[in-house]
Amino acid sequence: MDGHTAAGLRAPDMMVERLCVVHLAQSDSEGGANKAAYRLHSNLLRAGVESILHCGRKHLNDATVVPAHLPGVGNFVSDVAAYFNARSLRQYPNRMGTPFSPMRFSYGRLDTRLLSRADVVCLHWIAGGFLSAGNLQAIKKPMVWRLSDIWPFSGGCHYPGTCVGFERACGSCPQLGSNSDDDLSRSGIRLREDGYRNLDLTVVAPSRWIADLARRSHLFGGMRIEHIPTGADLTVFYPRDxxxxxxxxxxxxxxxxxxxxxxxxxxxxxxxxxxxxxxxxxxxxxxxxxxxxxxxxxxxxxxxxxxxxxxxxxxxxxxxxxxxxxxxxxxxxxxxxxxxxxxxxxxxxxxxxxxxxxxxxxxxxxxxxxxxxxxxxxxxxxxxxxxxxxxxxxxxxxxxxxxxxxxxxxxxxFDLLKCGERYIELFREVAESRA
Incomplete structure (x- = not known):
């Protein structure tokens, strides 16, 4: 038996006591961050965990992926929310071409019955108008947030470049071309401050780099931050002829x-x-x-x-x-x-x-x-x-x-199964701590 097949057979040995994890992500398949969310979700299922991916834009034919929007509107409503969020950027004609995602409008509609089953809610990439910080207040569960970029603790940018504004509540954002402290980036921080207040939140950083940024940030500096790398599926990605x-x-x-x-x-x-x-x-x-x-x-x-x-x-x-x-x-x-x-x-x-x-x-x-x-x-x-x-x-x-x-x-x-084991340990710990 070759190495990659053997690695795939370890999953049944990872059976755990009852644990339900609901993942929240913008999509089940668009972009690297959302694909990583789906991989973690699939890995938990293989390990015997009850895992559900609740996402704004569903593309995969997978019953364990549940759309988080009003019935019948499909992905159209996400495009509408993205459009109205982008309109707020028009007041910054000198902004850079780097992505900046305001959170003024959100389209996600979370299933409260689904959330009530969860022991832990795992947040992934929720930008793009999917959820705002205020939506998180309705989730009365312990949460783990896997950082795909710095958007969760910035005023709206996804990568900081040389800017350290996220350390001091943003304002005068270079990516917006702004000279005002009271700009869209500062209002983004204020929305996050209100939305994150009193949350039971643990932060997971896939890289040491983003863990360091999160520890230095105005919003996440006092939170628990764990480093768990993203994994690769070694049953698929292995040396081939x-x-x-x-x-x-x-x-x-x-x-x-x-x-x-x-x-x-x-x-x-x-x-x-x-x-x-x-x-x-x-x-x-x-x-x-x-x-x-x-x-x-x-x-x-x-x-x-x-x-x-x-x-x-x-x-x-x-x-x-x-x-x-x-x-x-x-x-x-x-x-x-x-x-x-x-x-x-x-x-x-x-x-x-x-x-x-x-x-x-x-x-x-x-x-x-x-x-x-x-x-x-x-x-x-x-x-x-x-x-x-x-x-x-x-x-x-x-x-x-x-x-x-x-x-x-x-x-x-970077074995996906080993990384999944670490997530399961963390999910169980935060769930038991709440209990």
Whole structure:
């Protein structure tokens, strides 16, 4: 029996006494944060926990996912709420292009009978107009909030950049282009202060980076904050035969493939596509390496056919996990040029497939990549350093050590089942504490 099958057979041994967890998330499948919520929910079910995902935008045909909106309106109402929230941003014509999510309007309608069954309510990504802070006051249960970004303790931004306004109740928000202390970010903090008052709330940080930010924050600084990494499903993401993976994807058997993938990979500046382009141009000018860049998750816009002398192959959006595992296994390097991120799923999934990572030492990425062991970390934004990292890995492919180190590191630190066990321990603890 191979390792990935054995890992999948451990779940029945994790049976627990009666525990009901209701998860609240914007969606069951849109974006990395919501996919992580669904994975945790599914993992709890496999472990014998009564788990229900209560979400604003349901797409999956799964009876354990229950929509949290008025009957018959589908996803339309979420678009309406998002529109009216976005209108409040019009008063800031100089704002940056970074995402900022006001919480003035919410569309989520929580099922009180469902919540009454819960021993613990686990919050995930509830932005996008799904829930406001005030909605949380109606949940008379102990809550655990898994941080996908800093939105729960900011005035509305999702990533802070160099701003530390979240430490002092925001105001004069650089992302809004605001010079007023009494701006939308400050009102967002006030709404959160009122909504979080007297909640039985425990915070879970997937990365050490976001745990540190939460401890420094005005809103969460005095709360209990636990560090539990996001897990990768090792029954899906495991090292596969490279040539067979390339054949399944209709990629040539020979040559080096460097993979870059993210939601909005080529259009979201935070994903670092611009820095990646510069890195590849530097690599082309300074080395004899020949490679093909393979991207996925990118929009139709900005799809270059070639960067310098390197061809680019675009796979588009990939929702099937087995296909993703083949993409990682077919690659020689996953490049993670993210300028700011919590703990990217693509990095965890890639190393689980034995694929080394060249990236920036930004956000939670250093939690998953050991420099010069199974990857290479350059300072954030340093395109020349990223080029050196790609070359460093390509030069060491033949001995196989980086690939084996990557898989071993993932099994040791990011096994979804082990992470699920830690969540179950925490859920049981907070439930028993309330009882």
């Amino acid at each position: 490279r040539l067979a993976a390339r054949a399944r994807l209709n990629l040539p058997a020979g040559g080096h493939f460097v993979v870059f993938g993210a939601l909005g990979a080529t259009t979201d500046p935070r994903k670092g596509y611009a820095q990646l382009r510069i890195a590849l141009e530097r690599l082309a000018a300074s080395s004899n390496h020949q490679l093909t860049l393979v991207t996925f998750g990118s929009d139709e816009a900005n799809r270059a056919a070639q960067i310098s002398r390197f061809p680019v192959c675009h796979l588009g959006r990939i929702d099937n996990q087995d296909t993703l595992a083949n993409v990682y296994s077919a690659a020689d390097v996953l490049v993670a040029p993210f300028l700011e991120d919590n703990l990217p799923n693509v990095v965890l999934e890639a190393i689980a497939c034995g694929t080394p990572v060249a990236g920036f030492a930004a956000g939670g990425i250093p939690d998953a990549v050991e420099h010069e062991s199974h990857g290479y970390l350059a300072p954030a934004g340093d395109s020349e350093g990223l080029a050196r990292g790609i070359a460093y890995i390509l030069d060491r492919l033949e001995d196989g050590h980086m690939r084996s180190n990557a898989g071993a590191f993932a099994r040791r630190n």
